[in-house]
Amino acid sequence: MSPIICPKCGGANTSPATRPLLYCVDCQSEFGGDHRDLMATTRQIVLTTNQKGTASQNLTFTRTPTGATIEGPFLCYYPDLPEIYIDPQQWQQLLADFFKLYVLDWRSDYQNDVKNSDTAFSWELKISFDHQQPFCSRGQDLYPPYWEALMTLFTKLGLPNIGKALGQNFLQLQTQTVS
Structure with missing residues (x-):
């Protein structure tokens, strides 16, 4: 079994013996826990990426009475495609998988150590x-x-990878349609 990686420092020197909370020896922080209550109260998840000098792109997941809607950059890539709807079971599975990534334990700010005012992404x-x-x-x-x-x-949900450099997805689509 591979070690659980600390979401704060990326260290693998973690202790699963303290479950449901885990402990990172490297940065001396606790993480993890039971997120079932938060899954029931999660209303919206928004992930936005920006590349300097260009527009931003985002994915927005919003809980609805019938599950959830997903809106994102695919709307500008495929203007005829409406927002995506998922049922309550799919929404709960998405949230379960999402919270397994220890997102609530991520640091509030991740900055590159290089002091460069020319941030690219x-x-x-x-x-x-x-x-x-x-x-x-x-x-x-x-x-x-x-x-x-x-x-x-x-x-895996069929959404574009907005973690790539901004515009890369769009440029690939432009090349495919021009060819």
């Missing part, structure tokens, strides 16, 4: 809940340890 994740403050995490040219797993979760 930035991102922001915002999770809204019923009756409590939203959770926000953001970064510039630096990503949490579970970033790729988050992109994989979203692309």
Whole structure:
């Protein structure tokens, strides 16, 4: 069994013996826990990515009485495609998989150590809940340890990978339609 990676520092020196909370020896922080209550109160998840000098793109997941809607950059790529609807079971599975990525334990800010005012790529994740403050995490040219797993979760739903450099998805589609 591979070690559980700390969502704050990326270290693998973690202790699962303290479940449901886990402990990272490297950064001396606790993470994890039971997120079932939060799954019931999650109202919206918004992931936005930005590339300097171009427009931003985002994916928005919003709970509805009949499950959830997903809106995103596919609307500008495929203007005839309406928002995507998922049923309550799909929404709950999405949330279960989402919270397994320890997103609520991500640091609030991920900054590249290089002091460069010319940041090429930035991102922001915002999770809204019923009756409590939203959770926000953001970064510039630096990503949490579970970033790729988050992109994989979203692309398994058929959504574009907005974790790539902004515009890359659009340029690939432009090339396909021009050819």
